[in-house]
Amino acid sequence: MTKNPWPVPEPQLTADVHPALAATARAAARAYQEARHLHTRAELREEVADGADGTPTMRVDAIVEFAIAEAAAHVGANLLSEEAGFVDNGSAATLVIDPVDGSANAATGVPLSCFAGALVIDTQPVEALTVWFDTGRAWSAKAGQPTSFRTSGRTRLKGASICMMRPKRGTEDAWMRLADAADRIRILCTTCLETMLVAEGAVDAFADPGSDTHRLMDLIAALVTVPAAGGALLDLHGRPLTFDLDLSRRWSGIAAATPALADELITTILG
């Protein structure tokens, strides 16, 4: 029953990050640091509630989301989050946020979890921010504006390094087909961080091979950031990734260095 002894640094944010995203990301990092300081790994993993999205809420999620809700109220933005659902603070601006992406990693101390969020004006995502908690590395993007980091530019699956969701019941065949076709695979269990590795060109793609695990907050930061870095962010079955308040919607997200690579991933998964 040990605690995680490693520090959570301040997010490394550039000056042009929207203040509402910056404030919530900083609040999330501070809350996660405090949570690791106060609670054992087992305590952080404990399920303490059922989230608004229908999945169990771990203590680490609850602690970080509470801090985010306070920060969102302070800046006067609405909040759409996986545990609390929609919190209406009477604004045209809504922060759509995954407080802790990779909750199981964050709880037990696998150093792969992040804050991910987007600022939505009315129904339009205009800016995104992802912060890797264990290093403070941050990736931000504004919709329709190119980022300084770029995807690898790879167009074919042969020779590709990809991240994948772990195989789930019913997707094993598609999973193994994709694993065979790619050169190297990884499973990091944190979609938001894995899609940022696609955006910065460290891996060529990320795929959920059909398990329909993703909610809007798992994909919305990538939806802004990956195309801004030259890549593509799609749903496996072509369902539109649009903002709404219904947290029961699910997608199988595909992030790829290029639209051509996304197409080949989809064809390979669908067999």
Next chain:
Amino acid sequence: MTKNPWPVPEPQLTADVHPALAATARAAARAYQEARHLHTRAELREEVADGADGTPTMRVDAIVEFAIAEAAAHVGANLLSEEAGFVDNGSAATLVIDPVDGSANAATGVPLSCFAGALVIDTQPVEALTVWFDTGRAWSAKAGQPTSFRTSGRTRLKGASICMMRPKRGTEDAWMRLADAADRIRILCTTCLETMLVAEGAVDAFADPGSDTHRLMDLIAALVTVPAAGGALLDLHGRPLTFDLDLSRRWSGIAAATPALADELITTILG
């Protein structure tokens, strides 16, 4: 063809780390930082030679190993390393080192790669050090002495979070059997870092389900560190993990929080 813009910090070493291990780890981190500064991701991945262990040497491996060989000569220890093989500096002390564990990650910028090494006196590993390059986090251990960090203590596979090698041809069935039996799986593609996550209790186990990928330098740091943290480090087929200069030897390493969990992993893999 981008470069990796993130810094490689100084290793966070405690005062009791053996000077020869400390010097080589620091040399490795500095060399990797410089390599990321000077070369694109594609250049770092390029295969520039065949290593003494029979596998291709990427540029990133060659650069870091060169720095390690200099440091080993400077402190007067022999070196056994995957690319150079055995370098006899006339000492009873030999540094057995994996200069860059997770070379493919290190080259392309997946932030999961590390230095891992052990100090061997005659044929006995007496101390080990592992340093995660992207954060400077370090795990050290002396043979037979308990470490401050501890494994999770888990004894059963049901409910376990484990890291695995990626499935390779011929091991797919064993791989999927293990993935089904565990609660959560990850593939980080860096054995030395994954075994340290077992040692500190972040995951319950790591397994190569029979691909015989591991060389001595992939496992020797874990061989000292994981038992010192309360866990077990074994070969799938019970082959002894002993020091010698023959780099053609291979193992399928199993690291687990407890001997009981290691046994269940082995039984599950062997079917």
